[in-house]
Amino acid sequence: MPDRKFLVTFSPHDRHPDTTNKVMMAVIIAMLPIIANSIWYYGYYAVKGYLLTALFCVGFEYLFDKISGRPIAIKDNSALLTGLLLAMNMPAAAPWWTMLVGSFVAIIVSKQVYGGLGQNPFNPALVARVFLLIAWPVEMTAWVKPSPIIHGFLFDTVSSATPLGLLKSDLIAHGHVVTANLATYTDQLIGNVSGCMGGDGAIFVLIGGLFMMNRKVISWHIPVSFLGTLFVFTGIIWLINPQRTIDPFLHIISGGAMLAAFFMATDYVTSPVIKRAQIVFGIGCGLIAGIIRVYGSYPEGTGFAVLIMNAFVPLLDKYLRPLSFGEVKK
Amino acid sequence: MPFFGFKGGIHPDYNKSLTSGKATETLPVKAGDKFYLPLSQHIGAPAKPVVAKNQQVKTGELVAEAGGFISAAIHSPVNGKIVSISHVIHPMAGRMEGIVIEADETNDDYEPVSDEGSFQQIIQRAGITGMGGATFPTHVKLSPPKEVDTLLINGAECEPYLTCDHRIMLEEPLKVIKGAVLIKEKLNIKKLIIGIEKNKPDAIQLFRRYEREYGFELVPLYVKYPQGGEKQLIKACVNRVVPEGKLPVEVGVIVHNVGTCAAVYEAFYDRKPLFERTVTVTGAVVTPKNLRVRVGTPILSLIDACGGFLGVPKKIIMGGPMMGMAVTSVETPVMKGTSGILVYREEDMPDLTKYPCIRCGRCVDACPMLLVPSIMDRFVKKEMYEELEQHHVLNCIECGCCSYVCPSRRTLVGGFKTSKRHIMQMIKERGAKNA
Numbered sequence: 001m002p003d004r005k006f007l008v009t010f011s012p013h014d015r016h017p018d019t020t021n022k023v024m025m026a027v028i029i030a031m032l033p034i035i036a037n038s039i040w041y042y043g044y045y046a047v048k049g050y051l052l053t054a055l056f057c058v059g060f061e062y063l064f065d066k067i068s069g070r071p072i073a074i075k076d077n078s079a080l081l082t083g084l085l086l087a088m089n090m091p092a093a094a095p096w097w098t099m100l101v102g103s104f105v106a107i108i109v110s111k112q113v114y115g116g117l118g119q120n121p122f123n124p125a126l127v128a129r130v131f132l133l134i135a136w137p138v139e140m141t142a143w144v145k146p147s148p149i150i151h152g153f154l155f156d157t158v159s160s161a162t163p164l165g166l167l168k169s170d171l172i173a174h175g176h177v178v179t180a181n182l183a184t185y186t187d188q189l190i191g192n193v194s195g196c197m198g199g200d201g202a203i204f205v206l207i208g209g210l211f212m213m214n215r216k217v218i219s220w221h222i223p224v225s226f227l228g229t230l231f232v233f234t235g236i237i238w239l240i241n242p243q244r245t246i247d248p249f250l251h252i253i254s255g256g257a258m259l260a261a262f263f264m265a266t267d268y269v270t271s272p273v274i275k276r277a278q279i280v281f282g283i284g285c286g287l288i289a290g291i292i293r294v295y296g297s298y299p300e301g302t303g304f305a306v307l308i309m310n311a312f313v314p315l316l317d318k319y320l321r322p323l324s325f326g327e328v329k330k
Numbered sequence: 331m332p333f334f335g336f337k338g339g340i341h342p343d344y345n346k347s348l349t350s351g352k353a354t355e356t357l358p359v360k361a362g363d364k365f366y367l368p369l370s371q372h373i374g375a376p377a378k379p380v381v382a383k384n385q386q387v388k389t390g391e392l393v394a395e396a397g398g399f400i401s402a403a404i405h406s407p408v409n410g411k412i413v414s415i416s417h418v419i420h421p422m423a424g425r426m427e428g429i430v431i432e433a434d435e436t437n438d439d440y441e442p443v444s445d446e447g448s449f450q451q452i453i454q455r456a457g458i459t460g461m462g463g464a465t466f467p468t469h470v471k472l473s474p475p476k477e478v479d480t481l482l483i484n485g486a487e488c489e490p491y492l493t494c495d496h497r498i499m500l501e502e503p504l505k506v507i508k509g510a511v512l513i514k515e516k517l518n519i520k521k522l523i524i525g526i527e528k529n530k531p532d533a534i535q536l537f538r539r540y541e542r543e544y545g546f547e548l549v550p551l552y553v554k555y556p557q558g559g560e561k562q563l564i565k566a567c568v569n570r571v572v573p574e575g576k577l578p579v580e581v582g583v584i585v586h587n588v589g590t591c592a593a594v595y596e597a598f599y600d601r602k603p604l605f606e607r608t609v610t611v612t613g614a615v616v617t618p619k620n621l622r623v624r625v626g627t628p629i630l631s632l633i634d635a636c637g638g639f640l641g642v643p644k645k646i647i648m649g650g651p652m653m654g655m656a657v658t659s660v661e662t663p664v665m666k667g668t669s670g671i672l673v674y675r676e677e678d679m680p681d682l683t684k685y686p687c688i689r690c691g692r693c694v695d696a697c698p699m700l701l702v703p704s705i706m707d708r709f710v711k712k713e714m715y716e717e718l719e720q721h722h723v724l725n726c727i728e729c730g731c732c733s734y735v736c737p738s739r740r741t742l743v744g745g746f747k748t749s750k751r752h753i754m755q756m757i758k759e760r761g762a763k764n765a
Contacts, residue, residue, distance in 0.1 A: 012653070327574050
């Protein structure tokens with residue numbers, strides 16, 4: 001029999017069925033409850049926001065690959081994921097051109113110039129959000145009062161401050177928390193408060209997060225240490241002086257805390273690979289977020305917290321590397 | 331007996347049912363068949379031929395003597411004539427020096443090895459090597475430089491698809507047990523433990539019956555790859571950690587595979603040199619089987635004995651899917667360490683589309699040696715061998731868990747294998763400079 005050509009590769013010859021594009025798709029599936037919830041409350045504006053950012057991000061990814069002569073990588077679903085995350089980090093009624101600029105910053109400035117997927121030190125969607133927030137603070141804080149879809153898909157926007165924003169301005173104006181202005185737990189949990197499209201509706205973020213844990217896309221380490229630290233830190237402040245800030249439970253379900261803990265901080269590329277480093281990373285995120293919320297001039301600090309901790313990832317991975325099996329400590 | 335387990339590891343699809351229920355069949359020798367014996371079938375120095383071209387040899391006759399202490403003798407698998415002493419196909423080295431023998435008659439008898447000298451010398455003379463795949467010469471392991479208090483027999487067979495150890499345990503349990511007891515007694519070892527993975531309940535049940543009579547302890551092992559890795563098995567069964575770069579003897583343990591125990595039994599009691607072994611032929615062949623074959627048989631004969639290929643073969647693996655070697659040719663001979671032949675068709679192949687590393691950390695969680703493959707892979711790409719050494723790449727057991735779980739299909743373990751070679755060279759040069 002003539003010798004056939006056989007494929008020769010390194011072992012192993014069998015692989016786990018999960019591939020990168022499937023993992024990214026699992027995260028996108030986990031975001032569906034959040035997307036559905038934001039469409040419920042923001043109707044047309046949410047649909048427009050998600051479609052535009054997705055389109056812009058995938059488009060920029062395609063263009064960059066095309067121009068730089070690289071293989072087109074949009075099939076790995078990472079650009080689509082970044083786009084959807086960016087929309088979740090923006091006010092529902094943000095103008096279309098902020099989405100265009102944000103997508104450019106996310107895909108080109110904070111990902112592709114570093115070498116593309118897997119090379120960026122900072123979470124692209126968060127870099128874009130913070131860039132937009134600093135460059136166009138008015139547009140990026142033009143919060144809209146949610147209006148359930150049963151009252152109309154396209155509705156006239158009514159501007160409204162976010163609960164955390166209101167808290168901050170009350171503190172500045174009166175020097176203490178104004179209880180009457182606080183959002184109820186229920187409204188926070190289901191997302192019936194103004195804010196970023198994806199941030200509110202803690203329950204829906206939690207469903208997505210638990211789905212990812214169940215599918216072993218993420219582990220508990222970052223979300224639990226992040227939210228746990230935020231809870232404990234704000235809890236201590238609140239116990240000492242309840243006039244100083246809201247209660248810790250309200251803290252972890254308001255603003256972007258849940259979204260950041262489950263979807264932004266757990267971004268593979270910009271979080272540690274070592275489990276105990278992930279815990280330190282999560283604690284750092286929770287602490288910085290709490291400090292900014294309580295002492296900073298911004299009402300919300302989770303985005304900054306994650307970005308700051310992103311910078312420490314290489315160090316955390318380096319110094320918290322566990323001893324390998326049988327390794328003798330020098 | 332508590333079970334301690336080990337960190338990391340994976341749960342691949344085992345696919346053992348293709349052959350686990352099938353009794354071992356003997357592949358008959360036909361006159362005119364050719365047998366190819368590479369001189370390096372084991373870890374250590376290659377064997378040295380002691381025969382000349384055209385010489386007649388008998389089954390079991392010595393054809394190549396050990397090339398040193400860490401080396402193993404090779405015996406003729408058949409009655410026949412030495413056709414050539416030149417190059418034969420070798421799955422790892424491509425081609426290497428070897429002996430080709432043409433069988434001239436079928437014969438089930440063999441030339442017994444002499445019983446002079448110590449136990450270790452008899453085992454050495456019989457050319458026994460580890461039968462699990464690593465093929466470390468057995469007599470070396472039987473000459474521990476330190477006191478050993480535990481003999482651990484490895485019946486984990488954690489590689490997917492393979493069932494040859496399983497069949498040996500079911501069909502020749504007493505050879506395995508008596509071989510193990512023999513080693514235990516000859517080396518004055520206090521404790522004998524036999525570990526079998528729980529996915530072989532019939533073997534566990536069978537060994538249970540002999541547990542008291544032969545004075546060993548049976549440990550059913552949690553099913554996880556690489557449970558049968560030497561260091562993992564020791565950690566799981568006796569909770570001892572073998573220090574990096576050291577052998578199990580360091581913690582007072584020696585580990586032998588069940589097939590090796592049976593071979594030791596045959597060498598000592600039957601004076602039988604190692605010239606045949608059980609091989610699982612599985613995957614895309616018409617009838618997957620466990621075959622008893624002579625060492626040196628080209629794998630095509632094994633595939634033919636299983637009814638030939640099923641569909642169009644794309645990849646042929648010698649060993650299991652996790653650590654086995656892909657071979658280039660069906661002429662590649664079965665060697666002492668060949669536990670399986672696994673055939674993949676195009677449609678059996680996993681999706682191997684490569685992506686950049688997304689730092690998901692699955693490889694870090696899967697590594698049973700607690701290394702950080704995703705970070706080390708960056709050093710491999712940049713050929714930063716010093717950094718790799720500092721990340722203890724030499725501790726890598728090449729089990730392949732990292733590559734298996736990688737969603738981006740990075741060549742992780744492959745990169746570490748080649749890097750280890752570079753680093754060993756580097757260390758050698760460093761030593762030469764300092765000397």
